[in-house]
Amino acid sequence: xxxxxxxxxxxxxxxxxxxxxxxxxxxxxxxxxxxxxxxxxxxxxxxxxxxxxxxxxxxxxxxxxxxxxxxxxxxxxxxxxxxxxxxxxxxxxxxxxxxxxxxxxxxxxxxxxxxxxxxxxxxxxxxxxxxxxxxxxxxxxxxxxxxxxxxxxxxxxxxxxxxxxxxxxxxxxxxxxxxxxxxxxxxxxxxxxxxxxxxxxxxxxxxxxxxxxxxxxxxxxxxxxxxxxxxxxxxxxxxxxxxxxxxxxxxxxxxxxxxxxxxxxxxxxxxxxxxxxxxxxxxxxxxxxxxxxxxxxxxxxxxxxxxxxxxxxxxxxxxxxxxxxxxxxxxxxxxxxxxxxxxxxxxxxxxxxxxxxxxxxxxxxxxxxxxxxxxxxxxxxxx
Amino acid sequence: xxxxxxxxxxxxxxxxxxxxxxxxxxxxxxxxxxxxxxxxxxxxxxxxxxxxxxxxxxxxxxxxxxxxxxxxxxxxxxxxxxxxxxxxxxxxxxxxxxxxxxxxxxxxxxxxxxxxxxxxxxxxxxxxxxxxxxxxxxxxxxxxxxxxxxxxxxxxxxxxxxxxxxxxxxxxxxxxxxxxxxxxxxxxxxxxxxxxx
Numbered sequence: 095x096x097x098x099x100x101x102x103x104x105x106x107x108x109x110x111x112x113x114x115x116x117x118x119x120x121x122x123x124x125x126x127x128x129x130x131x132x133x134x135x136x137x138x139x140x141x142x143x144x145x146x147x148x149x150x151x152x153x154x155x156x157x158x159x160x161x162x163x164x165x166x167x168x169x170x171x172x173x174x175x176x177x178x179x180x181x182x183x184x185x186x187x188x189x190x191x192x193x194x195x196x197x198x199x200x201x202x203x204x205x206x207x208x209x210x211x212x213x214x215x216x217x218x219x220x221x222x223x224x225x226x227x228x229x230x231x232x233x234x235x236x237x238x239x240x241x242x243x244x245x246x247x248x249x250x251x252x253x254x255x256x257x258x259x260x261x262x263x264x265x266x267x268x269x270x271x272x273x274x275x276x277x278x279x280x281x282x283x284x285x286x287x288x289x290x291x292x293x294x295x296x297x298x299x300x301x302x303x304x305x306x307x308x309x310x311x312x313x314x315x316x317x318x319x320x321x322x323x324x325x326x327x328x329x330x331x332x333x334x335x336x337x338x339x340x341x342x343x344x345x346x347x348x349x350x351x352x353x354x355x356x357x358x359x360x361x362x363x364x365x366x367x368x369x370x371x372x373x374x375x376x377x378x379x380x381x382x383x384x385x386x387x388x389x390x391x392x393x394x395x396x397x398x399x400x401x402x403x404x405x406x407x408x409x410x411x412x413x414x415x416x417x418x419x420x421x422x423x424x425x426x427x428x429x430x431x432x433x434x435x436x437x438x439x440x441x442x443x444x445x446x447x448x449x450x451x452x453x454x455x456x457x458x459x460x461x462x463x464x465x466x467x468x469x470x471x472x473x474x475x476x477x
Numbered sequence: 478x479x480x481x482x483x484x485x486x487x488x489x490x491x492x493x494x495x496x497x498x499x500x501x502x503x504x505x506x507x508x509x510x511x512x513x514x515x516x517x518x519x520x521x522x523x524x525x526x527x528x529x530x531x532x533x534x535x536x537x538x539x540x541x542x543x544x545x546x547x548x549x550x551x552x553x554x555x556x557x558x559x560x561x562x563x564x565x566x567x568x569x570x571x572x573x574x575x576x577x578x579x580x581x582x583x584x585x586x587x588x589x590x591x592x593x594x595x596x597x598x599x600x601x602x603x604x605x606x607x608x609x610x611x612x613x614x615x616x617x618x619x620x621x622x623x624x625x626x627x628x629x630x631x632x633x634x635x636x637x638x639x640x641x642x643x644x645x646x647x648x649x650x651x652x653x654x655x656x657x658x659x660x661x662x663x664x665x666x667x668x669x670x671x672x673x674x
Contacts, residue, residue: 370656
């Protein structure tokens with residue numbers, strides 16, 4: 095072997111050793127990363143710029159979802175993007191039973207992803223960013239490039255063997271070069287396998303907010319119903335057996351020895367057919383014919399039957415004080431009692447009207463009966 | 478093996494490398510190459526509501542309805558698909574509100590927001606509810622998020638929206654005749670969300 099052939103051979107030997115060292119170093123680094131629960135990913139979009147940008151190589155660390163906090167950048171499989179691996183920042187997180195729910199968003203996006211992960215699963219959390227290395231990795235891991243590099247390794251090995259055969263030392267050369275070639279081939283093959291990709295994931299939203307819808311408190315459109323008395327009279331404690339059913343007035347009095355009480359009954363109408371309707375108010379109205387005002391009158395619900403032509407002080411019907419209604423008397427204006435609760439309870443026998451404090455020195459007040467000019471009335475309102 | 482043979486093998490290897498470079502370039506030229514290429518660009522949407530709500534019902538009785546039109550324009554550079562969804566708050570009126578969303582365009586000069594004058598629906602019967610209709614159901618059943626969102630339009634979609642593309646949406650709500658709805662309320666946000674394909 096002459097000096098003119100020995101120089102290139104030594105250079106080839108040094109290059110081969112360097113390639114082998116590089117390959118072994120690469121494989122060792124990959125192995126350590128995976129053992130430590132890390133994964134290298136090439137970033138294919140700028141949806142997280144400038145924190146993570148297109149062409150970066152990032153190292154993510156596998157962590158439990160519960161350890162991920164708002165602000166962390168995580169890699170997850172987005173089912174709305176066909177399960178592709180997406181790397182975005184966590185903006186919300188909370189536990190939902192055995193799952194951890196997340197809201198994530200790319201820093202340049204205004205659209206968010208809502209997803210959840212089993213609490214026992216693992217997510218990738220950004221641990222390290224290596225700018226621009228992803229571009230090289232993208233190029234180097236193309237299938238044609240991989241095949242090309244493998245071809246070059248094979249050709250180098252074959253070339254060395256051919257050269258050695260001339261000196262009858264092929265076996266020795268192959269045994270020395272083969273491990274380096276295999277390491278280089280393993281490094282080339284491992285790159286596309288080991289390097290994952292995190293995808294382009296841009297999003298944007300426009301929203302029209304604060305559209306407000308309010309339904310009416312009731313859908314009932316039944317008109318108010320006014321009924322007039324079907325029977326009315328009054329009874330007098332001074333004339334306990336006299337009936338006043340034919341009088342044109344009904345009297346209420348608070349006088350020692352002569353208290354008067356009015357009895358009034360209405361034909362209650364059937365409730366509206368519309369099922370959305372219910373009784374909202376019932377107002378008993380009496381029109382004064384001789385009134386002084388200044389007194390409080392009471393309307394009690396009658397709980398027993400009575401007749402306009404037969405009612406007297408001595409046989410006046412029983413009443414209840416439950417839901418008793420009160421109203422001030424007035425000299426000229428209508429006296430209105432809110433008897434809603436009494437009608438709901440069932441006021442089929444009508445109402446007894448009396449002074450709230452009887453047997454005082456106060457005169458008689460009279461109101462028109464149905465035989466008079468203005469019938470007592472009951473106004474029913476539905477809603 | 479002769480020196481010529483070695484050179485032949487090396488040439489083949491180089492051809493492979495060059496072919497790889499060309500394939501890589503071709504991949505980057507198309508958005509369909511997502512898995513192998515770096516994606517750069519923007520996804521952006523705009524509307525013409527100037528922050529104003531488009532629908533309102535107050536003290537509504539059965540049959541009460543409100544209709545509005547909103548124009549949504551895609552201004553991003555990456556082709557995207559768009560989904561419709563929204564969020565609801567309130568006391569449960571959404572179960573009694575019928576919602577119909579129709580996609581179309583204005584046949585003449587665009588009227589002021591939220592008028593539907595000159596609105597013309599798309600010719601396609603997307604969901605079997607009439608020309609241009611992309612959603613026809615209760616407000617309660619309207620999707621809440623992107624994952625469940627109504628792909629625009631279905632079933633022809635998903636359509637890839639491109640920069641400058643614009644569509645008008647006619648949105649109509651009608652109160653059902655159900656006494657259980659009385660006194661209830663709902664507040665709705667309608668969202669159009671674009672994600673690159």
